[in-house]
Amino acid sequence: MQSTSVPARREVTPLELFFDLVYVFAIGQLSHQLLAHPTWTGAAQTLVLYLAVYAAWAYTTWAVTLVPAEDPRTRRMLLTVMLLGLFMNAAIPRAFGDAGWAFVVTFLLIHLGRTAWLLRVGLDRREQEHWRRVLVWFTAAAPFWLTGAAADGGARLVWWAAATLIELAGTWTAHPLPGRRLDSRQVGFAGRHLLERGRLFMIIAFGEAILTTGTALTAAPYVPMTLLTSGVALTGTVALFWLFFSRSEHIVRHYERTEDPIRAGRSGVYSLMVSVAGMIAAAAGDERVIAHPVHHAGITTNLLLFGGPALYIGAQTWHGAALFDDLLRSRLLALSALVIGCAVTMTAPAYLAAVIAVAIVVALVMVEERRPAGDGPARPIPSGLQVTDRNT
Structure with a gap:
């Protein structure tokens, strides 16, 4: 053959x-x-x-x-x-x-x-x-x-x-x-193609988040609180979208140049898996807030509102650190803020918890918008992955 x-x-x-x-x-x-x-x-x-x-x-x-x-x-x-x-x-x-x-x-x-x-x-x-x-x-x-x-x-x-x-x-x-x-490193693999497929799959998750927000908006009464919570939900989705796509080109270039695209691809597959899970959770949290904005947030809603973005940001932070010597402090601070925000807003109205969660993500966007673009130095391949096929 x-x-x-x-x-x-x-x-x-x-x-x-x-x-x-x-x-x-x-x-x-x-x-x-x-x-x-x-x-x-x-x-x-x-x-x-x-x-x-x-x-x-x-x-x-x-x-x-x-x-x-x-x-x-x-x-x-x-x-x-x-x-x-x-x-x-x-x-x-x-x-x-x-x-x-x-x-x-x-x-x-x-x-x-x-x-x-x-x-x-x-x-x-x-x-x-x-x-x-x-x-x-x-x-x-x-x-x-x-x-x-x-x-x-x-x-x-x-x-x-x-x-x-x-x-x-x-x-x-x-x-x-x-x-x-x-x-x-000795296996042929179109890493750039897998990366593009992953980015398109991420867009599916964003589409579902917007669809969930729109469906909840349709079912809710048209009052100022509904407009507020729907606007907050869409703002959060846009901010997460920006975090994923705004600086993805240097990851694309890494996939094109790396000598071990399978290792990079495996890291990307895991990062995407957790990121999409985070988007599903965040979208579910938004729907709960739009439906019941003045109820106490509680542990379930807060885990969705804060935990979804935390999974999403954490996965991409880990992926960047796996490919580059580039562990962003701004993202670590944002993750810490999400954990604290989740803990202190349990008894707050759901709409206020949603505003705080989105404010943390938007603040991260604003910080990273001011960060100079460019590639971080590629992380060396760990020696543990440089093993040979004993059947050869």
Whole structure:
């Protein structure tokens, strides 16, 4: 078989954008799931479902960096995953009820089927070795997913959380097996393409935040308080958007120049995963404030209002520090302010807590707007990641 070549730079295709529409639906489902179950158990359930949905998107997107979407085989794979993903995402509201099997079976068909497909499309020997290990890790998690689908109530959450932890551990450690380790710098990979796909996925999350705000505004009475809380929500969304995109070009250049794009890509995938989770939480908090602006904020609303932006900012701060020697003090101060704000506004009206949370984010934007643009020095690759494939 011929090894599939991966161009250093490639435009995102209309089919990839079409594929993402299923995940616009998914993020909306997850936001509604969190709003419908505003408890610790509900949050844990939403998190497990979100991680599964994100894994389905991320690994499929990663696959398209290896076999371009222009390839007819990739087009067929994307459309198949899109069809399965529609059924998987439709099952989200009842995944911990009577639709557990529908969610798990479609998820496993995507996860295992796409990985098996990658092993048959002509990747080079090193890439095939990596995806064989990925398949082993996914297969190891599958019994936990299936056992959870057969269980009821809290037991389902425990089994599915265990499956999720297995998959996260595999991704974080590059899916090792005994005696099989791979130097990621020697694997071909279109890191710039993955970065662009991640930025587009982030726009999906912003779209859901705006849709949530608009829907809440439509349902609320048109009084000054509604206009205030909706304006605050939109201001916060715009500020978070600015933080993500205003200085992303130096990260783009890093992806284009780095000798280890897979390491940078893995860091970016994790950062995006947490950032989107933060946006979902923040959007849910905004909806609660618009619906009940003068109620006491309480722990649930405050964790959404302050915790969502904290997850979002923290993930991007970590990503920047992982790629560059550039740990921004302004972001650390903003994270500290969000923690303090969450603690001191528990008994305040919800609208006041929302104003304070957004004010912290806007203040961070204003500080970073004055910071000179430019690349930070690239962080050296840790020696622990420079390991060789013992099978060579």
